[in-house]
Amino acid sequence: MKLKTIYLVIVSIIILSCSSTKNTTKAKSTSISETETVNKRAKLLNNYTFILTEKSKDKTYGYEENNPVKVGGVKSSEGPLNERRFLNALAGPNGEKVTYHRAGSCCHFKTKNGMINGTGLLDKYRVTWEGSKDTVSIYINMYDFGKLKAPVGFEIKK
DSSP, rough: OOHHHHHHHHHHHHHHHHHOOEEEOOOOOOOOOOOOOOOOOOEEEEEEEEEOOOOOOTTTTEEEETSSBBBBBBBGHHHHHHHHHHHTTTTTTSOOOOHHHHHHEEEEEEEEEEEEEEEEEEEEEEEETTTTTSSSEEEESSSSOOOBBBBBBBBEOO
16 A cells, blocks of 8 residues: 555656646647657647547547546656647637646556556646636546547537
């Protein structure tokens, strides 16, 4: 039990050091082309934004801890960046600009990509858009890769 507590403290410190409030960034021209991939999993529009090509039909995708968005990247030290790249690719239901902030980590789970004893933590982001009266929580897994889609209620940023 003591090892689990130590693990959670270490992971919390690491994640808190990556914590910040971010607004979506304007597309900047970089040396990364649209055809390059991050770990051969997701295409990039630029260094700050993934290219999403489809919207999820699953109402739990990203909204529930047992069905998080899987952006991967922790092994290449791009986990937090991949989380922001995903969020930067989203637009509100009518194409509105999205803003977000990291609300913290939760929900430990087993993964072969975990940093200590095959365990990882999800990051929870609070997301809103211009004109919205509420914010929504999106759960993101930076340890494992999966097909990236816009969650139900979001559009793909153009």
